[in-house]
Amino acid sequence: MIRRIGTPDGVNARSSPSPRAIVANGLVFTSGQVPLRSVPEDESRNFADDVRLALENLAATLEESGSSLKHALKITTFLTDPRLAEYNEIYADVFGENLPARTTVMVSESDYSIEIHCIAAVAHGQKPPLIRRIANAPGMAPVLGPYSQAVVANGMVFTSGQIPARTSMQDQPEDFAGKVRQTLANLEAILLEAGSDLAHVAKVTTYLTDPEQLVEYNGVYAEAFESTLPARTSCCVGIWDIALEIECIAFVADGPPQGPFTHEPKFVSVTQEAVQAC
Structure with a gap:
């Protein structure tokens, strides 16, 4: 209904x-x-x-x-x-x-x-409803704003936009293909923490800052998802000084972990000089 x-x-x-x-x-x-x-x-x-x-x-x-x-x-x-x-x-x-x-x-x-x-x-x-929030998954760069990396509810996972940061905002691959792989790796890490994985992704939204990079992005993206391609929307926007951002909605896999997440949020203050899309 x-x-x-x-x-x-x-x-x-x-x-x-x-x-x-x-x-x-x-x-x-x-x-x-x-x-x-x-x-x-x-x-x-x-x-x-x-x-x-x-x-x-x-x-x-x-x-x-x-x-x-x-x-x-x-x-x-x-x-x-x-x-x-x-x-x-x-x-x-x-x-x-x-x-x-x-x-x-x-x-x-x-x-x-x-x-x-x-x-x-x-x-x-x-x-x-039971709502479970992942503040900062283990091994991920600290979040730079007031948001959860992912929220789990109704058997679904809703992620925040992921960027190509490794240990910090300043630690990113130099080439675009490397940035795409790192962003997808970050997305996968959060999905695993939420009881899901790339194979259970239903919808992806990709935000690019350079439309000329879409073809290269598609090649890396196809390698990551292989035969389990989700529905997808890609658009060109401004994300401050970040090359791309990827968010998704996924289904929880069988046997998800139960109870609230215990990872404490590690927020970093954001200034106008060091700002990122959240």
């Missing part, structure tokens, strides 16, 4: 043919939430105001859908304003300890400084 959530009065009444969210199979899929109120305002807002309003609209959409921010599994953020550090500060305050997986990229043109898309679990009344 598919339930479509419309736009109630007073919340994000953007003129659009899309519903605010779709609810199906215990999951909520939101449309992109933007910093727009139902009643136009004369006063100008700054970037921080836009971030807060977009997150408020997201929270309202999730509540209307039978979910909430603490049940968010995966966030995708599209920015036209490069102030990632400021976004991270507000975002971390809003989500607290319930950090979803997340991917953040820059887009060149938009009517808004920020747009946020979310996949969340439905909160089943007195029986909340």
Whole structure:
């Protein structure tokens, strides 16, 4: 059964043919939430105001859908304003300890400084869904922002965008093919920690910064997945100084580990001079 959530009065009444969210199979899929109120305002807002309003609209959409921010599994953020550090500060305050997986990229043109898309679990009344969050998988470079590397719920794994970092942001392969292999190796490591693997990946989204590298990317990608090719979308965006970023949705393999993850998050503060897509 598919339930479509419309736009109630007073919340994000953007003129659009899309519903605010779709609810199906215990999951909520939101449309992109933007910093727009139902009643136009004369006063100008700054970037921080836009971030807060977009997150408020997201929270309202999730509540209307039978979910909430603490049940968010995966966030995708599209920015036209490069102030990632400021976004991270507000975002971390809003989500607290319930950090979803997340991917953040820059887009060149938009009517808004920020747009946020979310996949969340439905909160089943007195029986909340089991959500397991991987903060920082063993052997992985420390995360540089307020996000989980992966979130497991409803038999599915939602990963954050993975980049070609080995031990740190500064430690990356020099050639593009090496960067692709390292990014896919990072993705595989997180999937294994989550009780899945590359063979159980259902959907991949690839963000490239140079469209001329797509052919080379396809060659390395095909070697990694072989006959278990998932559905895929590839696009060209801005990811600060990173060559590519790969995120995925996968199914949990048979016999996944049970209980919450115990790995403590190892967050590193992000500055404007040393910023990465999260």
